[in-house]
Each structure stands twice: as C-alpha cells, then as structure tokens.
Amino acid sequence: MSFVQGNSPNSTSQELPAPFLPMEIVELIIDKLVPEGRHPRVAYDELTSCSLVCRTWLHACQRRMFSHVETPAYDGVRAIPGQPPKEDKLIEVLNRNTSLLGNVRQVTYRTDNVYQQEGNEDASISILLRLPLVKRLSIHCARYTSFESANERGSNFRSLLMHCISTGNLSHLSVSAIDRLPMNEILSSPRLQCLVVRDCGFREKERSARYSPLKFLKIEGHKNMPWSIFQSCRDLETLIIGSSCEPPIADDCMVQEVFPSLKHFKLSAPHWEEHLATVNQIFAGVSHIEQMRIEISDVRGHFPKPFRLDIGGCERRSQSSLKILQLYFTASRSFWTFATMIPDMMSAIQGNNVLEELDIILHYQYRPRSIADEFTPTLDDWRRFTNIVTENPPSFPFLQRLSLQILVSEELNWGCGKVNQQELAAFEGALRCILQPIAHTPNFSFKTWGRAGFFTISLTQRVAWCELSAQSESDMLAKIQGRDALEKLDISLHYNIRRPVTPAVQELQHWLAPTLEAWTRFTSLLTDVNDPASQFPSLRHVYLQIIIDDRDTDAAHRPD
Structure with a gap:
C-alpha cells in the first residue's frame, strides 16, 4: 500500500x-x-x-x-502474545507528515486483549492526541476496564477521550466495556449528537448539569445506570435500548420525564423472567412518541399470562402521536402466544389513533411437533386480527401500510426433526383465506410468498431500505422476499464458533457446505428475471458481510 x-x-x-x-x-x-x-x-x-x-x-x-484512523489496525491476523499489535499504516504516514493530521475526522481505538498489560505503551497515542478535528470516536475495550485506571493498564483511551471532548468537535461517540464513565464531561460536548454505550458502568450519584444537544442515545447493557444521569438531554429524539436489560434502572425516573422530546423508541430484550420488571419499568415511562420498534426474543408460553410485557399500555399513552409501530417477536414454543398477543395489542389503540405504518414479524423456531396442533388453533385469533383491520368505520383511519411476516425456521440442533411441509402449506392456505379481506381494504395490496421451511405473508411492501443481521441463510432469505420496492440491501451474517473445530480446510468446508444452496437461492432472487420473487427494479446497492468468529475457540483449534 x-x-x-x-x-x-x-x-x-x-x-x-x-x-x-x-x-x-x-x-x-x-x-x-x-x-x-x-x-x-x-x-x-x-x-x-x-x-x-x-x-x-x-x-x-x-x-x-486519512479521514478514518483505526488502531490497532485489524487485518484478520491475531496479535502474537508478548508482541504489540500491528500499527495502522496510516499512523506511520501521519507521524511522518503532520500536515495531514487535520484530515482525520474519525478514530476507532481498540485495546488489544493480548497486549493490554501493565507497562505497555501504545505507540499511536502520541499521534492521536494531536488530532484537532475528530468528529467521530469509537473506543472498544477488550475487557472491562475502569476509566480512572485505564492508563495504568497500557490503554490510553482515557487520554484520547478527554482530548476529543476538549476540542469541542466531537459529534458521535461510541464506547464499550468501560466502568465509571465520566458522563458529565461527555454530555458537556457542545456538538455531541450521537452516543452509543455498550456494557459500561456509571459513576454513582453523578448528575449532568449542563445542557446537552444529544439527539441519539443507544444503550446495550449497563451497570448501575440511572435515567437521571441524562437529564440534560432535553432534546433527545431517538432512544435505543439493546438486548441486555439487567440490572434494573438505578432510579425511579421515567423515560418521558428525562427525554420530553423523544420521538423514536426501540427496545430489544429477551422475554425472560428476570428481565420483565426492568422492561416494564422502561415501558411505563414511554409516551407521546411517533415511532416505536419492539424486538422480543425467546418468548415463552408457560407463564400464567403468556405475554406479560406492557406494550399495550405504552401504545395507549402514545396513541395520539404514534405513527409507526414495528414488532418483531421470536419464540421456540407456543405459537398461539403470538396470535393472541397481536390482536390484543391492536385493540388497545383501535379507534382513536394516528397510526400510519404497522410492521409485524413473527419468527417461530420450529421444534419437532405437529404443525397442525401448534398453528391451527390460532386461526380464530387471526380472524379477530382481520376484523380489527377491516372494521367499518375504520379502527385505524390513517393506516397506509401494513406488513405481516410469519417466519417458520428449523432449529439446527434437532437433526431429523423437519417441518411437515404439507401441514405448513395447509395452515398457510387457511391463513391466506382469513387475511384475504385485508386485500380489498383501500390503500392496501395483498402479497404472499411461500418457500420450503418458511412462509411470509406480506400486506404491501414499500420498503426502500433493509438492513439485516440474520442468524441463518434461510432467515435472511425470508426477510428479503417480496420487498419489490427495495433500493438498498445491507446484510450481515455472523458465524460464531464456540466449540473446538479441526483446523483442516476440508472440515470447515464441510461445515459451511450446507449453506451453498441458500446462497444459490439468494443469487437467483436478485438476478433471475424469470422468478417473480426476484424482481427488484429499484435495487441500487447490495452489501454482504460474512463474519466467521472464532474468538471463543482456543488457538489450537481455530479453523483455517
């Protein structure tokens, strides 16, 4: 280079x-x-x-x-124990020609899990601390590190963060695995618009005093986090809470009290007993928002009440403002939980609402049992769903787009336990008939696509952009089918190797070979003009990223 x-x-x-x-x-x-x-x-x-x-x-x-500096540079090669990580070649050039420092706008700084030891100095830090115009900063720690003791452990992210804050140019900040974050200093950045916090801890009894212009906040995992720490963020518009909802929020402040300007709210969480209280605590404080996306995984049907998250109450408090509602639920048992929940949630706001778009994705991870026994009893609930949507006078007078997708995928660990395609086809046919009246509703069209292993019921698709983070190839295919207005498609597939794998190339190929059929289908969907499901006349951009992660596998068993 x-x-x-x-x-x-x-x-x-x-x-x-x-x-x-x-x-x-x-x-x-x-x-x-x-x-x-x-x-x-x-x-x-x-x-x-x-x-x-x-x-x-x-x-x-x-x-x-020179707009983006990443250190240590990640080139797919792991650091050698006892040796410092490779330095980004950009750092070398910047060190020789300091007149280029003003071109750097984004910095990604990682602490290396092998090299992060006491007494080791990061050679790049002297250059990073001279960058005058950094707007975007990402700091990722390989292991949980206290902010106060960072420099003592061979990691200089403390100096780097405080330097970027002091310049007054920082607009985007992402931090992970840092304890005792200095939130007062961070939120005092005069141009900070976006903050992403992953698995971080906060200082006790710290309260922000200055006004913060923050517009976007994403939290994934936390330690002793109080909402009151963000009380200076009065203009926050987007709040995203990630997959970890433990431990509970450290104070009794409500979301709406802290963020009165909140418009967009997204929450991802497992439907586990230990998380329900925290999630409902969050829901209880959400109101008067315009867009809400809820992603609940591992929904379990054996509770006294099968679905105990108070999403309906959150909807009712926002029914005069909520325009876009997106629901994505995943379960491996009791499909009837889905079918009962959806009409109940819609009935909570029918009539007096301004809802314009409704997206529902129900992902059922099949386990060996009768499809007929699991799915057929839900048909009455889907009739109730249809009646609510087609009611006259309309229950949702402003609704312009409705999308319902039901994904049925097989869990790989069940081996020969395959979905009974005949039973699945019978249920799909019955469900189409029940949903057919929606096709005659003004402003709606009815589309349906069926493929082995899953099916999708889609009621109008005007999606212009789709970003996928799929767990399997079939899951990915199910999500993109029928989106004939698609303009941009970003796909990320993450293979996580958590067990010893023989490093021989043929063994890894044997492991990935079953995915080739799905990739053939993917190519056909995008290129085969004879396949109705492959027509994407508006598609202009496709980005595919495949990650094979062996971080949890010992070095002796990593694949080639």
Whole structure:
C-alpha cells in the first residue's frame, strides 16, 4: 500500500495542468469511490491512483484516505502474545507528515486483549492526541476496564477521550466495556449528537448539569445506570435500548420525564423472567412518541399470562402521536402466544389513533411437533386480527401500510426433526383465506410468498431500505422476499464458533457446505428475471458481510 504525499521526492519537476472540472464534480467522483459509512480502506488503491492526477485531486483524495484512523489496525491476523499489535499504516504516514493530521475526522481505538498489560505503551497515542478535528470516536475495550485506571493498564483511551471532548468537535461517540464513565464531561460536548454505550458502568450519584444537544442515545447493557444521569438531554429524539436489560434502572425516573422530546423508541430484550420488571419499568415511562420498534426474543408460553410485557399500555399513552409501530417477536414454543398477543395489542389503540405504518414479524423456531396442533388453533385469533383491520368505520383511519411476516425456521440442533411441509402449506392456505379481506381494504395490496421451511405473508411492501443481521441463510432469505420496492440491501451474517473445530480446510468446508444452496437461492432472487420473487427494479446497492468468529475457540483449534 502506498500513500501519495504532496512533497514526494519522486514527483516530476513540472506539474501537469489540472483537468478542467469544477471542484464539485471532482468531489463527487472521489466520494463515489468510498461508499457512505464505509472505511476508506475499501478504495485505497483507487484513491491512490486518483491522487496522481494533479495537486487538486491529491488534496481531495488525502481528505478521504486519512479521514478514518483505526488502531490497532485489524487485518484478520491475531496479535502474537508478548508482541504489540500491528500499527495502522496510516499512523506511520501521519507521524511522518503532520500536515495531514487535520484530515482525520474519525478514530476507532481498540485495546488489544493480548497486549493490554501493565507497562505497555501504545505507540499511536502520541499521534492521536494531536488530532484537532475528530468528529467521530469509537473506543472498544477488550475487557472491562475502569476509566480512572485505564492508563495504568497500557490503554490510553482515557487520554484520547478527554482530548476529543476538549476540542469541542466531537459529534458521535461510541464506547464499550468501560466502568465509571465520566458522563458529565461527555454530555458537556457542545456538538455531541450521537452516543452509543455498550456494557459500561456509571459513576454513582453523578448528575449532568449542563445542557446537552444529544439527539441519539443507544444503550446495550449497563451497570448501575440511572435515567437521571441524562437529564440534560432535553432534546433527545431517538432512544435505543439493546438486548441486555439487567440490572434494573438505578432510579425511579421515567423515560418521558428525562427525554420530553423523544420521538423514536426501540427496545430489544429477551422475554425472560428476570428481565420483565426492568422492561416494564422502561415501558411505563414511554409516551407521546411517533415511532416505536419492539424486538422480543425467546418468548415463552408457560407463564400464567403468556405475554406479560406492557406494550399495550405504552401504545395507549402514545396513541395520539404514534405513527409507526414495528414488532418483531421470536419464540421456540407456543405459537398461539403470538396470535393472541397481536390482536390484543391492536385493540388497545383501535379507534382513536394516528397510526400510519404497522410492521409485524413473527419468527417461530420450529421444534419437532405437529404443525397442525401448534398453528391451527390460532386461526380464530387471526380472524379477530382481520376484523380489527377491516372494521367499518375504520379502527385505524390513517393506516397506509401494513406488513405481516410469519417466519417458520428449523432449529439446527434437532437433526431429523423437519417441518411437515404439507401441514405448513395447509395452515398457510387457511391463513391466506382469513387475511384475504385485508386485500380489498383501500390503500392496501395483498402479497404472499411461500418457500420450503418458511412462509411470509406480506400486506404491501414499500420498503426502500433493509438492513439485516440474520442468524441463518434461510432467515435472511425470508426477510428479503417480496420487498419489490427495495433500493438498498445491507446484510450481515455472523458465524460464531464456540466449540473446538479441526483446523483442516476440508472440515470447515464441510461445515459451511450446507449453506451453498441458500446462497444459490439468494443469487437467483436478485438476478433471475424469470422468478417473480426476484424482481427488484429499484435495487441500487447490495452489501454482504460474512463474519466467521472464532474468538471463543482456543488457538489450537481455530479453523483455517
């Protein structure tokens, strides 16, 4: 990899005249090389070539090439015990040519799990502490570390964070696995718009005093977190609470009290007994929002009340403002829990509401049992669902789009326990008949797609963008089918190896070989014009990322 600099000793003595193009056009050309949100490394070679055109192009390319610094650089090769991690080549160039420091706008700083030991110095920190215009900062600790003792453990994220805060330019901050975060200092950043906190702890009895312009807050896992710590964020519009809802919130403040301007709310949580109190505590404080997305996994049907989360109460408090409602539930038993829950939740706000879009995804992870016994008893509940939607006068007078997807996938650990396709097809046919009246409702069209192992009932699809984080290939295919208005598709598949795997190549190929059929189907969906489900006339962008993660596997058994 080479980085072209303005004062290269190999440059010609006579500079070529610059092409006659407006600077705006040059910027558009170079911007096209690096997709939005991607690391500049995806186009290093192209940017290097473009930088050779002339001095104007050189400066424009340098702004992209050095816009994102990542240290230690991740190239897929693990650090060797006892040796420091590889330094990003960008750091080396910045160290030689400090005039480029002003181009850096984003920094990703990781503490290495192997190298993070007492007494080790991070060679890149001297450069990072001289960056004047960093707007986006991500700090990821390999293991839980206290903010106060960070520098003592060979990690300099404390100095880096305080430096970026002091510049006053920080707009996006993401931190993980840090205890005793200095929230007062963080929220005092005058331009901070986005904050992501993962598995972090907070200082006890700390209260923010200054006004914070924060608009976006995402929390995934916490330790002793009180809502009152965010009381300065009066203009927060988006709140996302991630998959871990333990321990309970550390005070009695309500979400709406702390965030009176909240418009968008998303919560992801397992439906576990120990999480219910915390989740309902959060729901109890949510009101007057415009968009709500609820993702509940591992729904269990053996409770006295099968679904004890107070989503309906949250809807009622927001029925005069709620315009978009998205529900995604996953269960491995008692499908009737879904079918009973959905009409109950809709009846909670029918009539007096302003709901415009309703998306429902029900993911049933099949275990060996009769589909007929599990699904057929729910048909009466789906009739009630249809009656609520088609009621006259309308129960949802402003509803413009409704999407219902039912995904039935097989759990891999059940081996020969396969879904009975005939029983599944029979239930699908009966469900289509029950939902058919919705197709005649004004502003609605009715679509249905069926494939072995799962089926999807879709009532209008006007989705322009879809971002997937799927657990299986069939799950991924189920989610994209029928989205004929799709313009942008981002897919991330994560294979997590949690057991010893023989490092032989053929063994790993044997493990992944069963996925090839799904990838063939995926290609067909996007390219086969003879398949009705493959017609994506608006699709302009597809990004596919496959991660094979062996972090939980000992070194002797990692796959090749």
